[in-house]
Amino acid sequence: MSQDFKKIVIENSDSIVQMWMSEINSLKQDNYTANISDELFESTNREFVNVIFTSIKNQGSAKVVEDFSEKIINLGWPLSYITDGLQVFRRVSVDYILGQSVKVDSAHISDVMKSVDVWVEPLIRQLVNEYSGSWEHIVSLQRVALQELSAPLIPVMDRITVMPLIGTIDTERAKLIMENLLEGVIKHNSEVVLIDITGVPVVDTMVAHHIIQAAEAVRLIGSTCILVGIRPEIAQTIVNLGIDLGKFPTKSSLRKGFTRALEITNRKVIDLEDNDESIEKMIESLRGE
Structure with missing residues (x-):
């Protein structure tokens, strides 16, 4: 101007x-x-x-x-x-x-x-x-x-972590899941990882393949992967597709998977009664007596 x-x-x-x-x-x-x-x-x-x-x-x-x-x-x-x-x-x-x-x-x-x-x-x-x-x-x-947020790894207890998956899993997200899973297992010194697929709407051949790859990668670094949240319709789809998930444990719910994770890490849930005898047994159990 x-x-x-x-x-x-x-x-x-x-x-x-x-x-x-x-x-x-x-x-x-x-x-x-x-x-x-x-x-x-x-x-x-x-x-x-x-x-x-x-x-x-x-x-x-x-x-x-x-x-x-x-x-x-x-x-x-x-x-x-x-x-x-x-x-x-x-x-x-x-x-x-x-x-x-x-x-x-x-x-x-x-x-x-x-x-x-x-x-x-x-x-x-x-x-x-x-x-x-x-x-x-x-x-x-x-x-x-x-x-x-799409692939978080949450430490819920010493040596036990959970990865809740929600939504559709594509190739890019599967890669992120693998990276977060391996990094988290090492970071948290996890012996057991629970992969919760309750929020995954569809498990097809590609999704199952990615999950199997992730579980195998976790096994190679010395940890155990448990697949939880397998709903009846998902189980039927897996069977119909001929997908082999026999290489690692599967559970229908996170609660059952967590119980199994405790067993793998030589721990268990004990119900306490409000009396001295129960407390004594708990202490003896913890001491391995």
Whole structure:
């Protein structure tokens, strides 16, 4: 933007902002911002226009643009809010400058439009890039969080851990299950791992193959894997598909699997009665007497 036009925009910022706010507000009822409160919409618009004028003055605009883009993402507003706002500002600025001109011809109009574009286009690219970068970063963090939650390994007792699986198991998730399983077994020094498939809706050949691979990998590092949560329909599907799960223990419920895990680790559940004799027997049992 030429210095003359830039000076006009800065010196008449109040009038231009008023025109811009008026046009932006008129769009509210017809687009994605219709359900946003008037207070939030107006405060965000004022912050937006402040970003625009900070950029034209070149006063720390990079940080301001970055913060504003991140705020729009956190609000859940689409990228079109930014692009629409800048297009409106482009039109308002051109109209205002032309309205202040004494003589208007095609050459002058072209000069004004080119000058405005020289400033607005870089700002559009900067805002879009910051928005996209922030969005990709947030999506990346969410993906990592979901992956961690999709295959958790929970230590429930010394040398016993549980991996509850919920939802569909695809190849990518199966790889994650394998990695978390092996890392967790070593980290928690687990002798027994209970893989609970109660929340897995379908167990087909591929899912069973992945589970068998995981169980075999656990066996190779010196631990035992117990498959629990086998519902009747899942058992029937496994039989019909001819899947061999005979290499590692299976139980119908987590409770039964946990009882088996205690036996493997030379422990058991003892029911205590409220008398001295029962307590004495428990102590003797724990001492191996």
